[in-house]
Amino acid sequence: MGRSPCCCHDAGVKKGPWTEEEDRTLVGHIERHGGHVSSWRNLPKAAGLNRCGKSCRLRWTNYLRPDIKRGNFTDDEERLIIALHAKLGNKWSTIATHLDGRTDNEIKNYWNTHIRKKLLRMGVDPVTHQRLPPDDVLGLGLGGALLASPGAGARGLPEAILAAAASLGGLNSVLVQAQALQLLLQAVNGGGATAAAGLMGANLVASPATDNNNAMVNNAGSVVPTNFHDQINMTNLLAHASYPPADDYLNTMARFAEHHDVVQQQQQLNASAPAPAATVASFPQEEGVAAAAGRRPVQGFADLLLSEPIEMPGMCSLEDDRFWKDMLAEGNSLPL
DNA sequence: AACTTGGACAACCGCGCACAT
DNA sequence: TATGTGCGCGGTTGTCCAAGT
Known part of the structure; x- marks a missing residue:
């Protein structure tokens, strides 16, 4: 129900950028426990870190996790993000599940600093994926x-x-x-x-x-x-x-729609096997978003994703x- | 050289949900 | 059923750094 007081409010808990020493401590602790964290809230004390559990989780999931892919986004990744965003909206965590090694935070940042501006320059509204007036x-x-x-x-x-x-x-x-x-x-x-x-x-x-x-x-x-x-x-x-x-935008979206029909993929996943908790929890919301995206008057590229690709010689x-x-x-x- | 501006990205904050008691 | 706890998510802020003035 209600939100519990976060340990981040405790006086003396360190905030701000992580040091290498703190990173090593956190990684070492998690690795000693087989890469599994039973309680983020208790982790700082157990690991000997003067940090909020939430901060530890964020640092681990967004930066220290071994399976994180660093470096620039590829063109394919960028197109996929745009296509997924057209269908899902700001569901960064869901979008992240479709890009190996990328975190929701990284994708969100990349969207806000690169893709959003790019779309605006192209005359496309980054929110609705419709052409701007x-x-x-x-x-x-x-x-x-x-x-x-x-x-x-x-x-x-x-x-x-x-x-x-x-x-x-x-x-x-x-x-x-x-x-x-x-x-x-x-x-x-x-x-x-x-x-x-x-x-x-x-x-x-x-x-x-x-x-x-x-x-x-x-x-x-x-x-x-x-x-x-x-x-x-x-x-x-x-x-x-x-x-x-x-x-390019129309073509890109149409092509990616062929290979990345998110809703269809997830419905299949849903039907075939019990998915991880986070994924299961996101299904109803996703369908709602996709449905909403296809509804007029907000008719934009969500519809396009479901249509035939357009030949543009x-x-x-x-x-x-x-x-x-x-x-x-x-x-x-x-x-x- | 000093200052300003803007981009990039890491980190924080608060809310809501799921689950336990 | 009501309440507490923990976590994940999305929005926002803070910090660093390079480029421009």
């Missing part, structure tokens, strides 16, 4: 860079767009790219959305007066889809239009200048 990305990003770009006159626009895109190296979502393309085409054609729509032979760009209830108008005057299926349609459309859609990364150069060339070569 276009205005948040284009308005403050490409659009803002464009507006701030000196000499962005009629002749200078393509260069300005290229420069703006280059300045946003992390841009990496189909939605953003499509909008950038629209912006580019509008600039190059001097025409507008409808001309671009005609060029692309589909409803990628519609009139602001569209009756598409799922669309929204961004600050560039283009209508962009706000629901998942429209985004997928846009993805396929771009693929078929021979533009080089570069949604000729994919290249937006981190690569080539994408923007190709796009610019395409735009210039299109009939007006």
Whole structure:
């Protein structure tokens, strides 16, 4: 029931960074007991440590445990973390069970310091795994860079767009790219959305007066889809239009979903054998999270994980200048 | 050289759950 | 059933260090 007073509140109990001597004492004690700790609360006294039992447990599980893998996260690990987070949310301990030798604390830290920022740069909300509203990305990003770009006159626009895109190296979502393309085409054609729509032979760009209830108008005057299926349609459309859609994120998530269907794996585990206590305890919560993630209006990449992977031929990364150069060339070569 | 800023990561804190009594 | 105990979890803070000014 209630929380008992923690020994950490005791006066004289040491806090802060662990010394090598303390590490040796803790490891030595645990090893003498066969790597098993019967009571963390009693451990400090038994081991001769002036530390809180909780602090000892944390130090052991997050740092001293022999099976911990140190060093940088690999690309595969990073993708797996993103895929798992899309499905599970901030269930760091559960996510950690899918990465050999990684602790929940390490994954949590890596998420907060690296992946979170990376996703934001890509125009993906790290919490919902949905694309950020276009205005948040284009308005403050490409659009803002464009507006701030000196000499962005009629002749200078393509260069300005290229420069703006280059300045946003992390841009990496189909939605953003499509909008950038629209912006580019509008600039190059001097025409507008409808001309671009005609060029692309589909409803990628519609009139602001569209009756598409799922669309929204961004600050560039283009209508962009706000629901998942429209985004997928846009993805396929771009693929078929021979533009080089570069949604690494979509592809990555879809691919990992094939190999890491967490809920399915755990249901199998649950059915086959009694799992460790921590895992058993986490099952109902996980299902709840997964279900919640798939529920509208928070419809995002959790759904995507369960869908078919999307074929994206000729994919290249937006981190690569080539994408923007190709796009610019395409735009210039299109009939007006 | 001194100071500031920001990133990375270890460690702490408090809550809730499971289990024992 | 009520209460106590221990542990695990997720969020937050503290500390170190490198880069920039």
